[in-house]
Amino acid sequence: MTVNTQPATERPDPRAFGLPVVEQAEIPSELRSLVARVHDLIDAVANTEVDGDTLAEAAATVEGLTDRLNVARRQIGTMVLRELPGGDTEYGTITNVVSGDTNPAAPPLFLDATEEGVRGEVTLNTVYQGPPGLVHGGWIAAMLDQAVGSASSLATSPGLTARLEVDYRRPTPLFTPLEVVARVTGTERRKVYVTGEIRVNGEVTAEATALMVRVEVP
Numbered sequence: 001m002t003v004n005t006q007p008a009t010e011r012p013d014p015r016a017f018g019l020p021v022v023e024q025a026e027i028p029s030e031l032r033s034l035v036a037r038v039h040d041l042i043d044a045v046a047n048t049e050v051d052g053d054t055l056a057e058a059a060a061t062v063e064g065l066t067d068r069l070n071v072a073r074r075q076i077g078t079m080v081l082r083e084l085p086g087g088d089t090e091y092g093t094i095t096n097v098v099s100g101d102t103n104p105a106a107p108p109l110f111l112d113a114t115e116e117g118v119r120g121e122v123t124l125n126t127v128y129q130g131p132p133g134l135v136h137g138g139w140i141a142a143m144l145d146q147a148v149g150s151a152s153s154l155a156t157s158p159g160l161t162a163r164l165e166v167d168y169r170r171p172t173p174l175f176t177p178l179e180v181v182a183r184v185t186g187t188e189r190r191k192v193y194v195t196g197e198i199r200v201n202g203e204v205t206a207e208a209t210a211l212m213v214r215v216e217v218p
């Protein structure tokens with residue numbers, strides 16, 4: 001088993017598969033602002049105890065906004081091209097539920113390339129709550145899935161998660177900076193072996209081992 005044997009030049013261009021590509025810098029600041037406002041709105045809705053009249057008014061306002069925004073929708077599978085610190089680039093789906101630039105439901109967790117693999121920081125609100133005050137285990141797995149996928153993609157070429165095993169070592173708290181890391185440990189033909197961790201103040205709360213299978217490029 002070897003590490004990092006796949007040259008970056010094999011990365012497929014999503015346009016070859018009919019998927020539109022948006023450069024990250026082209027995303028309008030107004031859209032970024034809207035995504036951030038709606039991210040906060042989801043948290044507000046999940047926690048509000050205001051009176052019924054206010055709730056009814058808010059529902060009507062949001063329904064009207066939804067109709068206005070749905071007039072022009074992106075193609076499903078639209079990709080975003082990100083320039084990473086250090087000069088590397090990465091494609092990701094623009095609505096990715098963990099990292100998508102335009103997804104208000106995403107935490108969002110943005111991962112940068114490091115010498116070892118990838119690393120990102122994120123702080124989660126109650127929208128991601130499982131047990132009281134703690135991050136839902138499924139979201140922990142989702143963030144680790146994203147991290148191992150990104151590490152594999154950057155070190156080799158894009159792939160799909162074939163297997164993901166998560167060990168939950170300690171409760172992962174809300175409203176606390178989380179460090180998410182992942183790195184490739186080996187490759188074998190199209191198989192890429194990856195590990196990932198979530199840390200709180202340096203202490204590991206969850207760790208994953210994963211097998212990614214690289215997508216075959218015709």
Ligand SMILES: CCCCCCCCCCCC(=O)SCCNC(=O)CCNC(=O)[C@H](O)C(C)(C)COP(=O)(O)OP(=O)(O)OC[C@H]1O[C@@H](n2cnc3c(N)ncnc32)[C@H](O)[C@@H]1OP(=O)(O)O
Pocket residue numbers: 014090091092093145146147149150153158159160161162163188189190191211213
């Ligand atoms: C644009 C960029 C974005 C870049 C950004 C990327 C970030 C994305 C992060 C999110 C990632 C996801 O959520 S992905 C979504 C969740 N995952 C999925 O939906 C995947 C569903 N599964 C599949 O589509 C398929 O099973 C595949 C693609 C994984 C593999 O199918 P395949 O291509 O036909 O390959 P196959 O011949 O079966 O397997 C190849 C090798 O892997 C082994 N193998 C396959 N599955 C397993 C397994 N579960 N456990 C052990 N080993 C396995 C086989 O034995 C074989 O080994 P050998 O004979 O070579 O020894």
